Amino acid sequence: MSITSTILGMSKRIPWSVGSLILYSMGLPRGRGWEKTIEAYEEPTKRASKAADDLENALTEHALAGEKLVRLYDLEPTEIAALREALKTHVSEVPLELSQLILDTNSDVASAAPLLVGVVVVPGGIAAVYSSIRTMPEREALSMDETIGETRDDVESVFAMVNVPYRAFDVVFLPAWGTRAELRMDFPISAPQESIALAVNQVEVAFAEDVGFEALSSPTNLFPLIDKMYQDTAEGIVVELHFNTTAGSTHSARTRRRSANLRTDPYHNAGVKGLTAPIQPFSVTIRWQLPVDAKRNALPELTLHSGSAEREKANPFLGTFVVRRCSSISDFDHVRDRIHHHLDAEQSDAA
Amino acid sequence: MTIGELKEEILGKWEGAPAAALSVCIIEYLASLPAEELKFLTFRSLAKATPSKMVVTAELAAAVNILTGSLSLLDVHGLLIDEYEREYDLDDDEFAAARTTNSVVHPETGQIITNAAAHIVPYFVPTDRFYRAIK
Numbered sequence: 378m379s380i381t382s383t384i385l386g387m388s389k390r391i392p393w394s395v396g397s398l399i400l401y402s403m404g405l406p407r408g409r410g411w412e413k414t415i416e417a418y419e420e421p422t423k424r425a426s427k428a429a430d431d432l433e434n435a436l437t438e439h440a441l442a443g444e445k446l447v448r449l450y451d452l453e454p455t456e457i458a459a460l461r462e463a464l465k466t467h468v469s470e471v472p473l474e475l476s477q478l479i480l481d482t483n484s485d486v487a488s489a490a491p492l493l494v495g496v497v498v499v500p501g502g503i504a505a506v507y508s509s510i511r512t513m514p515e516r517e518a519l520s521m522d523e524t525i526g527e528t529r530d531d532v533e534s535v536f537a538m539v540n541v542p543y544r545a546f547d548v549v550f551l552p553a554w555g556t557r558a559e560l561r562m563d564f565p566i567s568a569p570q571e572s573i574a575l576a577v578n579q580v581e582v583a584f585a586e587d588v589g590f591e592a593l594s595s596p597t598n599l600f601p602l603i604d605k606m607y608q609d610t611a612e613g614i615v616v617e618l619h620f621n622t623t624a625g626s627t628h629s630a631r632t633r634r635r636s637a638n639l640r641t642d643p644y645h646n647a648g649v650k651g652l653t654a655p656i657q658p659f660s661v662t663i664r665w666q667l668p669v670d671a672k673r674n675a676l677p678e679l680t681l682h683s684g685s686a687e688r689e690k691a692n693p694f695l696g697t698f699v700v701r702r703c704s705s706i707s708d709f710d711h712v713r714d715r716i717h718h719h720l721d722a723e724q725s726d727a728a
Numbered sequence: 729m730t731i732g733e734l735k736e737e738i739l740g741k742w743e744g745a746p747a748a749a750l751s752v753c754i755i756e757y758l759a760s761l762p763a764e765e766l767k768f769l770t771f772r773s774l775a776k777a778t779p780s781k782m783v784v785t786a787e788l789a790a791a792v793n794i795l796t797g798s799l800s801l802l803d804v805h806g807l808l809i810d811e812y813e814r815e816y817d818l819d820d821d822e823f824a825a826a827r828t829t830n831s832v833v834h835p836e837t838g839q840i841i842t843n844a845a846a847h848i849v850p851y852f853v854p855t856d857r858f859y860r861a862i863k
Contacts, residue, residue: 388838392835392836392837392838393833393834393836393837393838394835394836396838397838409825409831409833409840410833410834410838410839410840411837411838411839412838412839414838516811566836633768633807633815633817633851634767634768634805634817637767637768641764642764643764643765
């Protein structure tokens with residue numbers, strides 16, 4: 378695989394801040410933005426060419442664990458053992474090379490069901506990778522002359538919302554230990570949540586057909602983790618929070634600086650202290666700083682997002698969490714392990 | 729260096745300049761606030777220290793230049809606000825490049841945004857030197 382294709386593939390799916398960090402961590406050149414970076418690799422140096430395989434691996438890691446909406450499924454030991462056995466028969470003999478697939482977004486296959494493109498053994502487990510084409514809306518400026526001409530003098534600009542196709546990789550991950558399976562759906566920041574809901578069902582069905590039985594049908598409830606992880610001050614920094622109060626109000630707060638933490642924000646804390654009853658969070662985003670070296674950090678983010686109405690139900694339910702800004706599988710694993718830690722404690726308390 | 733010595737240095741170095749007197753007002757204003765409330769100071773928030781209270785003027789910009797320049801009392805950073813109103817705290821390197829080129833790389837899309845000045849809110853944070861002076 379040429380490094381030029383890999384860089385192009387990276388530019389199609391990896392946020393610039395993350396892609397730039399991946400290149401930095403490998404000691405590879407970066408331009409200002411994707412366009413200049415792609416230009417820099419049109420005639421790659423020997424050093425860059427030597428790193429082609431490592432970079433393709435980084436792209437594969439991003440397909441496995443970058444920008445994901447995740448469901449967890451607590452399975453019976455016999456069920457997950459059967460799934461592991463079934464997947465082993467599909468393990469790819471050659472490494473996944475995804476950049477060509479990413480660059481091929483032929484819209485004729487947009488309605489096709491997710492296709493199993495590979496099963497890979499990775500540290501910590503085994504992953505089945507499904508590929509499909511989805512679309513996300515993008516705003517595009519149109520020519521004034523070609524749209525409304527001189528018929529209106531009160532219009533400054535015209536925009537269209539264009540559905541841009543992208544190659545999605547959705548992953549069913551079975552850990553080597555434990556009984557908790559994962560469904561990781563590609564979830565670019567501009568992708569509409571509704572399109573993901575449909576895709577979740579398609580991947581669950583495709584996976585059931587490939588392994589021979591339906592196992593991913595009851596996602597684990599993550600709602601209790603919203604409050605637990607907000608309350609745990611050792612757990613990263615809180616960068617966004619939405620909550621109800623018993624005073625009859627709903628509040629939203631978000632930090633503006635990268636390192637700012639709502640848990641230590643004076644305005645937030647004064648509000649919390651002003652109430653006798655605890656606040657009732659229904660959406661939280663937590664960011665961790667994981668050092669890449671002495672100068673740079675990976676900044677993976679977890680969002681557990683529900684609504685104020687769900688919070689008021691007798692048994693509120695949240696079936697997904699979102700992980701963003703992972704530059705590697707180990708960044709994702711860090712976030713996922715924090716989820717597991719709190720979920721294990723929650724399930725142990727409930728037992 | 730104490731806050732009194734800082735004021736003397738400013739008024740001596742920029743003698744008679746209205747911006748110098750204003751930068752002293754800003755220092756006094758910032759020194760009156762708790763450190764937790766000095767994490768994100770925009771031109772609008774610094775204007776509270778001026779006689780007009782709210783208006784951002786060229787004189788205020790000159791006073792802030794004094795404080796961010798050789799005195800090193802305030803560091804300047806940049807917050808990018810994109811067309812979808814999403815906010816991104818820029819890396820210092822990217823903010824420095826944006827100030828030089830008036831273009832900025834969108835941290836999500838990796839695309840260049842021209843006319844960066846229209847999309848970036850500069851904000852200021854007191855330096856260690858400032859905190860040592862007000863001790």
